[in-house]
Amino acid sequence: MFFSASLTNAATPLADYFTDTWSTQDGLPHNSINAIAQTSDGYLWFATWEGVARYNGREFRFYERSTRTGIIDSGTRALVSDNSNGLWVAGARGGITYRGKNGWQPQLDAKSMVNYLIHDRDGNLWVAVEGLGVFFRPNPDSLNHQNDEVWVLKNISAYRLLEDSQGRIWAATAKGLFHLNGENSKEDILGQHGLPSLQVNSLLEMPDKQLIIATNKGAYILSKENIKPLHDEIAKEAITTLMLDSSGSLWLGTINKGVMRLTNGIIETLDTQQGLPNNRILSMLQDLEGSIWIGTNGGLMRLRNAPFTTFTKDRGLVGNYVRSVMDIDQDSVLVGSSEGLSVIKDNKAQNALADTNSSLSVLSFGKRKGGGAWVGTYLHGLMYWQNRVLTPYLDQQDGLPNNEIRAVLEDSQNNLWIGTTNGLVKKAPDGEMRTYSSEQGLPDNYIMALAEDERGQIWVGTGLGVTVLSEDKVSRVPIHSQEGAGYAFGFWVEPGYVWITTDRGLIRYRQQDGQLSLVGRSTGLPIDKLFQVVYDGKDGLWLTSNRGIWRISYKAAHSIANGQQQNIAFEHFAESDGMASAQANGGSNPAAVATPDGRLWFATAKGVSTVNSQDVSKKSTLQLPIVIESLSVDGRPLPFNKQAELPANTNRIIFNYAGLGYVMSSRIEYRTRLVGFEKDWALRGKSTVAEYTNLAPGHYQFLVSARYPYSDWNTAEQVFDFEVLPHFWQRLGVQILFVLLVLALFAGAMYWRLHRLKQSEIRLKAIIDKQTHALRQKSEDFQRQANEDDLTGLPNRRAFDRLLSARFAQVKQDNTQLMLVIMDIDHFKKINDNYSHLAGDKVIQSLAKTLLRLEGTNVHVARWGGEEFTLVIEGLDENAALTYCEALRKSIEITTYKDIAPGLVMTISMGGAFAHQAEHYQDLLKLADQALYRAKDRGRNRIELWHDDV
Structure with missing residues (x-):
């Protein structure tokens, strides 16, 4: 028997998740993660035996035993968040505390260690206690409130509590499952259905109202009618914790087998062999961004949907060092590595050869009109692959300059072009072979790339430049004019243009006039050497390099090449985005390819990395939560309570803030605005600090906003109002009094002179009027001359x-x-x-x-x-x-x-x-x-x- 959850979204295969792990070496206070919670402000919280750790995506902050928090012992067992951004914390020695909008609020202690608690819909607090049972504290505002503590189960270890959608309270205990607010609250539900007494560790209500029960001997489904095993394969497993994710998959933590995930009746496993810190699972959570957090006895793991997934030997490839990748049909790609050939189909990799003992070093591929693919090798010349068989075709004994084949092209006229490290060979359909080398006009004999444009011309990329062959005429393309470019690693041809990846960036060649333009360091790319360029069919040009994958806008690249734009924006992808290695390989072709389903495939030093370009192009719709974490004034911490008055001698104010996104924490971008000082937003990049000095007296409002790259800014709800008080002499009343005093002194002095000045006043007034008129006339003339055309009277x-x-x-x-x-x-x-x-x-x-x-x-x-x-x-x-x-x-x-x-x-x-x-x-x-x-x-x-x- 098995349980099948209905999916709301496609479940990501476990092998496609990107994993991160944390331990005490990475900032955790302890490696046992007893509980995980996320409050509605976005913070993640982890319960350990050495206190509670709060995580903001960059660092952990610890909350340990203290009178301020009400935590009476650092050993923490339970974390339960509510819809009011509150967090219940409980654990060793019976300590219970609540962190809400008014800070920490310690509660009355329980008599022993608290394993779990819930606050039900009526405001009652239910507490599961180790060895003692379950009690509840009635809502103090309730009319029926009579007792501070009512025990409903005694002399039993209770591990988990659940209030279901019908308001029923369930308890998972060492002696079975109990319905605490039902008629038979003292009877084990499992026993009522004929099951033996089992230790129940966790409970989960499903969308269809059924209850999943995790025990030390498998998991069960409880419905109105009966109880039945969840799945035959886990009938004897000790299940510690349960979680339902947003795709409808059921996650089960075990006592010593790691994590199991049940999707449509299929079980996948994740254990220490796949990187899990420890096989004993204590807690699990899916956060607001969809990442899965797993707390173990040996540290913390996160599974997240990274843009890239990578196929390596662990996932079926013949070899990890991949030099070439090419699509062979709608559903399959061929992979060439230093250890042989692989094929990837339906998200699975396997040996591409029927003879699995065969091994050779593959350098390049080419489309073969006769079916299958041309395969260029390192030592065995040119071969072709078809029906899982690799057949020799040409080598040095047949007339090739050498056996190292780095590029292969079968052109529109059925000519076969073979690029070796000692020259280029053209084999015509009639079998005639012709060799091109530096003696025939090639810039270099080391051939790395071949392409055919829409005019039927053959483009040849070498270690010293680019050559175009047209009807056996050899013409050089002067790419060295673009900041000294020499190596031509790859081509991408579109109507009217040829794009060339070089050791100085991406060069565009315009067919109509031969104009060359460079997209490189001078236009904002932080890297020179690019191996391959792949167009995703939308607006993305993907560039490979030794330092990862770079994505730029196709339209922007043309704008720069046309001289209409100065700088190029880019997005960089590396190991943190799912690549097993950021080193993409080049020097043979094709080292990257786009398939019809919108996926891009890249040859790297550790496997083949693939990305769905359409998913990457979508903007993130998640509004990043953001918090102001701390505030300091002249080096002194200031309690953050949304508003404050700062003294008149305030010199420096520093805000520390954080965007609570965990998928790409290091890429979160920020902007701030201090209303009253700044008219516009100030872009902060990835900095999480804003500093202001020598602010004038007045009222200010600090705003901070965050986003992931290429997404929309959040709504900047984090606001801090403060006022910088004026000095005594800056106060309005004092300034008015001072002005009045000065006026009084001057009034006395001016009065006795008034009579003497009356006569002079008339004369001076006449002079001033005359001069004022002349100046006004000149000013009007100058204004008109400055803005008006003399001949036409129109604006100039x-x-x-x-x-x-x-x-x-x-x-x-x-x-x-x-x-x-x-x-x-x-x-x-x-x-x-x-x-x-x-x-x-x-x-x-x-x-x-x-x-x-x-x-x-x-x-x-x-x-x-x-x-x-x-x-x-x-x-x-x-x-x-x-x-x-x-x-x-x-x-x-x-x-x-x-x-x-x-x-x-x-x-x-x-x-x-x-x-x-x-x-x-x-x-x-x-x-x-x-x-x-x-x-x-x-x-x-x-x-x-x-x-x-x-």
């Missing part, structure tokens, strides 16, 4: 720059439309040459008058310089804005200018771009200017809008 370039900057920022904030148009009078030089410069000025003035009539709330015009003008049009979409500009163009074209000169005709060319296409208003000017040049190139007297695909 300086004024327009200010307006565009302000309007651009506003529409970005409001998410509204803004179009910038730069226009130019066509063939203006001919107007000057044919009709005189005076006529040219009148043409400019005429166009300015036309544009001035357009000026309004949503349209702004300016003279940009010479014969160029600008328009800012707000609130119109692309079609409406294009119609508006086209009407303006036609109006100018059909207007007669015979009053300026007979036969004079004026047309204009316009280029436009929208605010949503640029990150900065200066970028918007560049885009509009490019569109204007496009309009001129395409015949003038037209409008062109900027599009990045043109």
Whole structure:
């Protein structure tokens, strides 16, 4: 018989979890983890024999025996959290205390060690006591409250208590299972169903209301009708603790067999052979992020869903040192290592050869049109794999320069290209072989990478550069121009571009003009040497290196290569993300591959690491809990109670805070804002400290927010209000009194001079009025000259720059439309040459008058310089804005200018771009200017809008 839980999410295979362990060497006070709890603020709590440890993702804080906490002995057995961010703590010597919003609240001690307790829905406290039984303390606010302590079970060791969804109280004891608020509270439930007296260690209510009972001889399911074994395979196991995870899997801790997980009738095990600190399980918990915490007798383990999972020899690979990986069908990948060939299918790895005794060092793979795969080896030349058999094909005796094959390519014309460390061989379909080396124009004989582009050209990566072969013509690609790049480790080809991984970063080659561009250290990547580039089909370029895997945006990489962006953002993955080794291998191909199911596979120095690119691209929806952990003022700790008054001589305030996320604690990013001092958020990176010095007297509010990389910031609910008091002389009343005193002294002195100054006043007033008028006139002239074009009266370039900057920022904030148009009078030089410069000025003035009539709330015009003008049009979409500009163009074209000169005709060319296409208003000017040049190139007297695909 077995129990089958209904799944709410797909259960992660135990082998795919990434594990972390802690012991006393890592900061725990003791290695026995008796209980685990998580309070609603996000903190994790661990009960040990040397006190309670609170964990924030970076460090442990201990709570031991003290009068402040009410913990009377460091030995702690029970931790129970509630929905009010409270925590019940109990243990040795009967100590019971509660930590809530008002701090620690010690309770009356029990008579012996407390194993567990619960606070039921009516406010009664139930306590399980070692050797004595179970008692409850009625809710002191209850009308029926009569006694401080009511014993419901006596002279028995009680280990666990449970209040089920129906309000029934259950006790797991050394002599069976008891229903404490039922009719027969003194009778063992197991005995009532014909079972022998068993020690019950733990209880768990399932979503279907059934009760799981963990005993020293298996586990049972109790329903309304009967009781039956949970699963035949665990019938004789001593089960210590139970947990149901969010996917519906049931976790069972044992006395000496580690952890068992039951999913859809299938049992998986986790013990010391898989890294568990100890096989005696004392406690388990699934935290708010879905990680599984396991407390043992020898330390703490966490199982978490890391982005990467890794296949090694422990999971069925033939060898750990993997040099090449390639997909062979929809469901399978081929893995080449220093010890042979493996195939991974349906999340399982096995030997790819029927002859499992066969062993060879594999370097490279190539797609084979005849089925199977080409296999390049270290010592045995080129072979091919098909139907689990490896067959020799070509080696040095057949004409290869040597037997070390680092790249293989079967091209669209059925030519077979073989890259060796001593030259490149081309084998034609008719069997003819031709060798290319440095004598035929290759930069180097050491061939590491081969690729075919959409033009049928063969790209060759060597240790000294890149060569392109087209109809046997050899052309070098000068990658050395990109900061001295030499090694070309790999290629990725897309229509119009070839991406090259080198020892100086990622280089893009543009097919239309041969332009090379570098994404490397100069653009923000912290590493030079990149082995492979893989595109995930969304917006991710994944780069492999000796120092892990780097993910950058595909669009951002193109923007940098086009000169439209300065720096690249990246995400780095290494051992803490599930890779067994951060050293990804290169120098032979393919060392990384993307499969149709969205997974990426990477060859590393310890196995094959794989990641689901779609999962990584998803933003975390979890709002990270964040807490202010401590506050110090001028070096002295200050109790944190949400608000405080600080003395006038306060010089330094330091806040310590923490985001309570445990999946990637070291990657949590922070920002802070001190309202009253800072207008905007200050990005703190990964720092958990904010320091402020010499704050002026006044009221302040400290806010802190956190997030995982590429996710949304949390809502910054952590707020600390405080006020810095002023010095005596800074107080408003004192300052007012001082001012009044000074005024009184001056009033007496000024009074006797008043009469003497009356006559001078009239004369001085007249002089001042005259000078003021002159200065005002000059100021107005200067202001007008600074912001107005003398010829047209329109705003000049300086004024327009200010307006565009302000309007651009506003529409970005409001998410509204803004179009910038730069226009130019066509063939203006001919107007000057044919009709005189005076006529040219009148043409400019005429166009300015036309544009001035357009000026309004949503349209702004300016003279940009010479014969160029600008328009800012707000609130119109692309079609409406294009119609508006086209009407303006036609109006100018059909207007007669015979009053300026007979036969004079004026047309204009316009280029436009929208605010949503640029990150900065200066970028918007560049885009509009490019569109204007496009309009001129395409015949003038037209409008062109900027599009990045043109």
